[in-house]
Amino acid sequence: MNNTFYGKLIFELSQHGRQGYSLPENRCAEYQMSDLPKGLMRENAPLLPEVDELSVVRHYTNMSNNNFGVDTGFYPLGSCTMKYNPKINEEIAAHREFTGLHPLQNPETAQGALAVYYFLQTSLAEISGLSEFTLNPYAGAHGELTGLMIMRGYHLERGDVKRTKVIIPDSAHGTNPASSAVCGLDVVVVKSRPDGTVDVDDLRPLLDDTVAGMMMTNPNTLGIFEQNIGVIAKAVHDAGGLMYYDGANLNPMLGKVRPGDIGFDIMHINLHKTFSTPHGGGGPGSGPVGVRAGLEHLLPNPRVVKVETEDYDYFKLECSDQSIGSISGHLGNFGVMMRALAYILTLGRDQLKWVGPLATLNANYIKESLKDVYELPIGGVCKHEFVYDGLKDKSTGVTTLDVAKRLLDYGFHAPTIYFPLLFHEALMVEPTENESKQTLDEFIRIMRVIAQEAKDDPEMVKTAPHNTPVRRLDDTQAALHPIVTWRELVADNQ
């Protein structure tokens, strides 16, 4: 139970004149403040909280207890793959030999780090069925942009300048059209069928010599495998376009299906999803991009290449004029790569093959266990995630938002809600492979309890959460008039 007194803002705990530390003797006493240039001097003293050390410790310890993460409870956030980050990843990534490196030091003295980069790159290539990866992009959307620049570069180097269109399904993640626009390409939307898969009949007329390529996730945003992927890839290739695989939903395929084997030419992987590196609340992320054979020369500068000699192998950085150029300051988020490689090596080839099947099994287990009380718009086997269209009994007026808020009272993170937009009351669950049957059973039990509460006491569910540090927030006011600093709070209270 958190202490509400120390849960106040640090500024509210401040007492004028209180000091929590002793300053050392001033060894620059001969200098006067007035010696500093006027432009560097502030007119008023900074408004800092004046608190004693114990209050600071209690304040931040209480605050840290309000955090919710994968380490504190089940996190079924659909489309995000919020999987556990094994502690061994942290131990490996914290090795001083790596954390002490400087990005500008001579590559000859950082061979271990380059070996990690190269080994992870080749591992991802083997896992994906592609030829080579760059690990330089900092996040998924950054990877998308990189991949699209490669797609564009492929056409431009052949002098095919009229290919400016990217085809994107209407169920796609919002980053796909955004990345295309940033890359200077035009977005053409292809419709989905009722189950969310691409409508091949709608796709065919769109394919002409102005199409640069097509972006897809597979399984799609509803967790359904695109069974027509072979037909789609052939149609796009026949029209001269390239296939881009958005790795957002790679998790259920891991170890079972390789994007390179089903017709994709370029892809990105979210290491912070599929390869268990920290995610949410700022990451940092990592969005490696892979290409099929024949496109490697377009990968961003620099590339880490292995040089084999008679005596030993070593690694060096290589830049090329044919590349799309540099897309990051150095070699990406290296600490994230360490964690991803630790995950791959901890599981090993045989166990990695179980990730996809177990993620799929867990999702289907929940989906089937609740479909009598929650509306399941698309039956059949799903992959890593699935979507309910709210409660089955809509007469109570309890919405998906209310169910999500009530889950917080029971110590679960809310699922993804109102996405995808194909349904009115979308509630999207992705359990990942990490959760035990007992955790899934408890989640199922609570979801049933909430469905019953919606009938017995709808008002209570509509006003949830009741047990959290803050109650239901006013989303509209928060979006219109966000109060993000203490000064704004004081001004607002007055």
Add this chain to the structure above:
Amino acid sequence: MSKIIEGLYYSESHEYVKVEGDFGFIGITDYAQHELGNVVYVDMPEVDDEVTAGEDFGAVESVKAASDLMSPVSGTVVEVNEALEDEPGLINKDAFENWIIKVELSDKSELDSLMDAAAYKDMIGE
């Protein structure tokens, strides 16, 4: 049960046009505002901008989602509803009263391809 007004023209993407002479007032329907939830921002074009039937002319952002506004007709923007800049929630209060843009219609025959109140009612299944 959403409000639907007779005499207006409706698009499949839930915009309406209220025609007065050569001008059309374009907004989103009551059904659309209900589906979106509380509107927090309306991205509008500027006066004198051209809009084209079937293409987006702005966006409406709610607590649930951001959605493009598709123009049901073509023409030139002669007025935007500036009240929505300060109080986008007006759309939730009355979506038909609080139109988004006023357009000088360039091709009135485009109205023929839009739905009337009865057809729109059928489409949303109410």
